[in-house]
Amino acid sequence: MKTTAFFSLCYKLLLVPGLWAHREFPWDDASFYYGSFPPGFSWGVGSSAYQTEGAWDQDGKGPSIWDTFTHRQKGRIFMNQTADSSCESYYKIQDDIKLLKELNVSHYRLSISWPRLIPTGVKADYVNSMGIKFYSDFINMLLENDVTPIVTLYHWDLPQMLQVKFGGWQNISMVSYFNDYANLCFEKFGDQVKHWITFSDPWAVAKEGYETGRHAPGLKLRGTGAYIAAHHIIKSHAKVWHSYNKTWRKTQQGLVGISLTCNWGEPVDITNPKDVEAAERYMQFCLGWFANPIYAGDYPQAMKDYIGRKSAEQGLGMSRLPVFSLQEKNNIKGTFDFLGLGHFTTRYITEKNHPSRQGPSFQNDCDIAELVDPNWPDLGSNWPHIVPWGFRRFLNFVQTQYGNPLIYVTENGVSEKLDHIQLCDEWRIQYLKEYVNEMLKAIKDGVNVKGYTSWSLLDKFEWENGYSHRYGFFYVEFNNRNKPRYPKASVQYYKNIIAANGFPNRIEVERWHSIATETCSSTTQILAAEPLLDHMQMVTEIVVPTVCTICILLSAVLLMFLLRRQS
Ligand SMILES: *[C@@H]1O[C@H](CO)[C@@H](O)[C@H](O)[C@H]1NC(C)=O
Numbered sequence: 001m002k003t004t005a006f007f008s009l010c011y012k013l014l015l016v017p018g019l020w021a022h023r024e025f026p027w028d029d030a031s032f033y034y035g036s037f038p039p040g041f042s043w044g045v046g047s048s049a050y051q052t053e054g055a056w057d058q059d060g061k062g063p064s065i066w067d068t069f070t071h072r073q074k075g076r077i078f079m080n081q082t083a084d085s086s087c088e089s090y091y092k093i094q095d096d097i098k099l100l101k102e103l104n105v106s107h108y109r110l111s112i113s114w115p116r117l118i119p120t121g122v123k124a125d126y127v128n129s130m131g132i133k134f135y136s137d138f139i140n141m142l143l144e145n146d147v148t149p150i151v152t153l154y155h156w157d158l159p160q161m162l163q164v165k166f167g168g169w170q171n172i173s174m175v176s177y178f179n180d181y182a183n184l185c186f187e188k189f190g191d192q193v194k195h196w197i198t199f200s201d202p203w204a205v206a207k208e209g210y211e212t213g214r215h216a217p218g219l220k221l222r223g224t225g226a227y228i229a230a231h232h233i234i235k236s237h238a239k240v241w242h243s244y245n246k247t248w249r250k251t252q253q254g255l256v257g258i259s260l261t262c263n264w265g266e267p268v269d270i271t272n273p274k275d276v277e278a279a280e281r282y283m284q285f286c287l288g289w290f291a292n293p294i295y296a297g298d299y300p301q302a303m304k305d306y307i308g309r310k311s312a313e314q315g316l317g318m319s320r321l322p323v324f325s326l327q328e329k330n331n332i333k334g335t336f337d338f339l340g341l342g343h344f345t346t347r348y349i350t351e352k353n354h355p356s357r358q359g360p361s362f363q364n365d366c367d368i369a370e371l372v373d374p375n376w377p378d379l380g381s382n383w384p385h386i387v388p389w390g391f392r393r394f395l396n397f398v399q400t401q402y403g404n405p406l407i408y409v410t411e412n413g414v415s416e417k418l419d420h421i422q423l424c425d426e427w428r429i430q431y432l433k434e435y436v437n438e439m440l441k442a443i444k445d446g447v448n449v450k451g452y453t454s455w456s457l458l459d460k461f462e463w464e465n466g467y468s469h470r471y472g473f474f475y476v477e478f479n480n481r482n483k484p485r486y487p488k489a490s491v492q493y494y495k496n497i498i499a500a501n502g503f504p505n506r507i508e509v510e511r512w513h514s515i516a517t518e519t520c521s522s523t524t525q526i527l528a529a530e531p532l533l534d535h536m537q538m539v540t541e542i543v544v545p546t547v548c549t550i551c552i553l554l555s556a557v558l559l560m561f562l563l564r565r566q567s
C-alpha cells in the first residue's frame with residue numbers, strides 16, 4: 001500500500017508541472033498547420049446585451065448595475081461613455097441577422113438582459129412581456145435564418161434593485177432570484193434554445209465588481225468581496241443546472257454550461273519549480289476557482305492553501321475563502337454539459353512573495369507577478385498581446401485538468417483602435433488566423449473543441465474602455481444617430497475560414513489575405529467620400545420637397561388668377 005501511495009504522489013508531481021515541462025507538442029509553435037476542422041464544427045460570433053442593445057430604459061426595461069455605474073461613476077470609464085444607445089441592436093435585429101448571414105456563421109452567441117425580462121430582478125414582482133416578446137422574436141428570427149442561438153443568462157447586467165436591496169452577489173438570496181429568472185427563460189425560450197450559458201466570465205464579475213471596483217457595482221471589498229461573490233455565483237450555477245436537469249431536460253434536450261475566461265500563464269523559467277508552481281497557481285486562481293468546484297467538487301488546493309495561510313498570518317480566525325459543506329460539494333460537482341472558454345492573451349508568471357502585512361487582497365493571496373515578453377507583438381501599453389501558442393496550451397491544460405470535457409470556445413478575439421471609418425483591420429486578421437490555427441493544433445492534440453465563437457460581431461461598448469477598443473467584424477459609426485455598420489477586412493477572411501472549415505493550403509490562405517485587404521482599402525476610399533453622400537441626402541430630404549411645395553403654391557396662385565379672369 002505504501003508503495004502505491006508513493007507512486008501516485010510521484011505521478012502527481014510529474015503530472016502537474018508535466019504540462020509545461022514534459023509534454024511534447026507534435027507541431028512546433030512557429031509553424032503554420034494546414035488542415036481541416038472536424039465535420040460539423042460550429043463557427044460563430046458573439047455579443048452581449050448591455051454592450052450592444054441600447055434602449056436602456058425602453059419598453060419597460062428596469063435599470064441594471066451597469067446603467068447605474070456608467071451614469072454615476074464618472075471618471076471610471078473612458079470619456080465617461082455609457083451604453084445607453086450603443087449599437088441600437090434592440091431596434092436592428094434584422095440588420096444584425098443580415099450580417100450573420102454575410103459571414104455564414106452556424107451560431108450566434110447572445111445574452112438576455114435580466115432587467116429587460118424582470119425589471120426589479122424578482123420574478124414575483126412582475127415580468128415584462130415586451131422583454132419576452134423581444135427575445136422570442138430575436139431567437140425565432142435566428143432560427144428561421146439557420147443560425148443556432150447560444151444564449152447567456154448572465155453577462156454582467158444584474159438588475160439594479162437586487163444590488164440596492166441585497167448587495168447583489170454578496171447576498172446568498174441571489175441564488176434563488178437567479179434560479180427563478182433562469183426557469184422563466186427555459187420556460188419561454190427553451191423549446192428554441194438548446195445551448196445555455198449560465199454565467200459569462202464570473203472571474204471578472206467577482207474580481208472587477210467586488211475587489212478592484214473597476215466594473216459595476218464598483219465595490220472595493222479587498223480580499224473578501226470577490227470570494228463571497230464567486231461562492232454565490234457557483235451555487236447559482238449549480239442550482240440552475242439542477243433545475244434544468246430536473247424540470248426541462250427531458251422535453252427540451254439542451255445543454256447547460258458555464259463560460260470561463262482566462263489568460264494562459266506560462267512560467268518565466270520552465271526549469272525553476274517555483275515559477276512552474278506560480279504559473280499553476282495563476283491558472284487555479286482564475287480557471288480553477290470556478291472549474292474545480294464544478295468538475296471536482298471543491299476549490300483548488302492552491303487557493304485553499306494560500307488564502308488560508310495568509311488569513312492566519314493576518315490574525316483571522318478562519319480563511320477568507322468560504323467553505324462548501326459536503327452536501328454542497330456533492331451538489332455542485334458534475335453540473336456541466338459542456339465547458340465554455342474565453343481566452344484572449346498570455347502572461348509570463350513568476351513567484352512574488354507579497355508580505356501578509358500589506359493587508360488582504362486577491363493579488364496578495366495569489367503571490368505571483370505577471371510579465372510580458374517585449375518581443376510579443378502588441379499595439380502599445382494596455383492592449384492585448386498576440387501570443388497564439390498560449391491558446392493551444394490553455395486548451396491542453398483544460399483537457400488534462402478536467403477530464404477531457406466537451407468545449408465550446410465562447411470568446412476569442414482582439415481589439416483595435418480605429419479612428420474615423422477605417423476598415424483595414426490587419427491586426428485582427430493576423431490574430432484570427434493564428435489563434436484559430438492554434439485551436440486546430442489543439443484539436444489534433446486530442447482536445448474536444450466542438451465550436452468557436454469569435455469576439456465579436458460588432459464594435460460595441462467595452463466596459464471600462466468605452467468605445468475606444470473595437471472588437472467587431474463590423475465597424476459601427478457610433479457618432480451617427482443611425483449607427484451604421486460597415487464590414488472590416490476580417491469579415492472576408494473569417495468567411496473563408498468558415499467556408500473551407502479550416503486552412504486548405506498556403507496558396508489559398510495567402511489569396512484570402514490579399515483579397516480581404518484589397519477590398520477593405522477600396523471600401524475605405526468610398527466611405528471617405530461619405531460627406532458627398534450626406535450632401536445628396538440633404539438634396540433629397542430638403543431641397544426636393546421645398547421646390548415641390550413652391551411649385552404647387554405657384555400653380556395654385558396661377559390657377560386662381562386664371563379663374564378670376566374667366567369670371
Ligand atoms: C468625466 O466626469 C468627471 C467627473 O464629473 C470629470 O471630472 C471628467 O472631466 C469627465 N471626463 C470627460 C472626458 O468628460
Ligand SMILES: *[C@@H]1O[C@H](CO)[C@@H](O)[C@H](O)[C@H]1NC(C)=O
Nearest residue numbers: 103104105106146495498499
Ligand atoms: C453557408 O453554410 C451552409 C452550411 O454550413 C452551406 O451549406 C452553404 O453553402 C454556405 N453558403 C455560402 C454562401 O457559403
Ligand SMILES: *[C@@H]1O[C@H](CO)[C@@H](O)[C@H](O)[C@H]1NC(C)=O
Nearest residue numbers: 165166167168170171172173
Ligand atoms: C442579504 O439580504 C437580506 C435581506 O435584505 C439582508 O437582511 C442581509 O443582511 C443581506 N446579507 C448581506 C450579506 O448583505
Ligand SMILES: *[C@@H]1O[C@H](CO)[C@@H](O)[C@H](O)[C@H]1NC(C)=O
Nearest residue numbers: 242244245246249333334335
Ligand atoms: C439529472 O437528471 C437525471 C434524470 O432525472 C437523473 O437521473 C440524474 O441523476 C440527474 N443528475 C444529477 C447530477 O443530479
